[in-house]
Amino acid sequence: ETVFLNGEFVKRKHAKVDIEDRGYQFGDGIYEVIRVYGGDVFTMNEHMERLYQSAEKMKLKIPFDLQELTSIVFKLIEANEVNEGIVYMQVSRGISPRQHHFPGEDVSGSVIAYTKEIPRPLKEMQEGVTATLVEDIRWLRCDIKSLNLLGNILAKEEASSKGHFEAIQHRGETVTEGSSSNAFIVKDGTVFTHPATNLILNGITRRVIKDMADKNGVPFVEQIFTVDELLSADEIFIASTTSEVMPVIKVNDVTIGQGMPGPVTTKLQEWFTASIKSECKI
Ligand code: PLP
CATH class of the missing domain: 3.30.470.10 (Aminotransferase class 4, branched-chain amino acid transferase, N-terminal domain)
Known part of the structure; x- marks a missing residue:
């Protein structure tokens, strides 16, 4: 190697x-x-x-x-x-x-x-994963992709020790992002995600998703949403370079939507795969 x-x-x-x-x-x-x-x-x-x-x-x-x-x-x-x-x-x-x-x-x-x-997480993408909520205790420059990941590590460990795939972090009522992913909700056909401020990392996957939503006429809004709005969303997904578009079907004990990957998330997955295929031989 x-x-x-x-x-x-x-x-x-x-x-x-x-x-x-x-x-x-x-x-x-x-x-x-x-x-x-x-x-x-x-x-x-x-x-x-x-x-x-x-x-x-x-x-x-x-x-x-x-x-x-x-x-x-x-x-x-x-x-x-x-x-x-x-x-x-x-x-x-x-x-x-x-x-x-x-x-x-x-x-x-x-x-x-x-x-x-690292293989694509195809099984998880198809079935969806679960997440837990963790208070976001990180510093105020999360826009920098810094090696200092203690806050992220503690959040992920809390999730993983309880058998969850990801920790969805929130500052008070506001949902920020995952411990190693961006977080999105779908409500009445519109995708919401935290704006690209100092409180989140502006994910490259997030940008690809925004592009695909825009091109395909899916309303995509960079606007803060609350923990309550997360828990009552029609669909939740997280996104990152390694996790791609990953449906979240349960947060703690709360089932999201029908408890399976929703239609908007599934469409975004298809468009994301098409986008990979336009750049790479898969
Ligand atoms: N937010 C955090 C905290 C991350 O660590 C990551 C990626 O690891 C992301 C978001 C997603 O970024 P990207 O899509 O560029 O991988």
């Missing part, structure tokens, strides 16, 4: 991280997860663009330009013969003696990337 580490392609067992890497010590860095279908990348430009935007928001300099990073992604997919999987890419603020303030200009960011085979 070949991985990328600071300018070199090496075997995974030779890829070691310094104990004073700021990503390791502080979570001081950013990342992206890009989907691979049939050996082809999906929405790669959008992911790359978001990586540079996250970097800018963190005042972090990525020591490679877009073209270089793009070619690293292609090389890794080829070297590891990835068919259905992901490319994980991470940039930290580099290695320097532990201190909170930024290191000097001479310290270059650490860049790592690797691939992993």
